[in-house]
Amino acid sequence: MKRLTLVLGLAVLGLAGGAQASSFIGTTDAIGGSLVNSIEGTSDATSSIGNDKVVLDARDDAASFVASDGVTRGVQLEAALQHIREQLPELQATDMQLAEAILAL
Incomplete structure (x- = not known):
């Protein structure tokens, strides 16, 4: 038992x-x-500006931003985020999503 x-x-x-x-x-x-x-989805939306110099120049800053979980915000990334939002005002994405999309370019 x-x-x-x-x-x-x-x-x-x-x-x-x-x-x-x-x-x-x-x-x-x-x-x-x-x-x-x-x-x-974010990558598809930003692919139209994927050849843009401002965005491409921000890849290192985007990598630092993602790696630091949003703590490290470089000048080039800030310029790229502003540029993307001006070019695609209908885009509803967080800074982290946009940084990840920049890295995917």
Whole structure:
């Protein structure tokens, strides 16, 4: 009887661990998919200005901005963000999304 209880207990723990792992994978897949979609949408919108010197010159600043989670804001990135918003006033994107799109150019 103790053996049966032990086996059932281990089985339940194994199932719970598997469910938790698949839940984590599902969550990370959903978040990753949302991020990719937002970046692709922003990238599509900014591709029309992808050959613009102001935007291309801001790639290093954009990399620093993304790497620092928005703390480091360079002058060239600020100019590029302003330029993009002037060229595409209908674009609804955060500074982080635009910086990521600049990096994707």
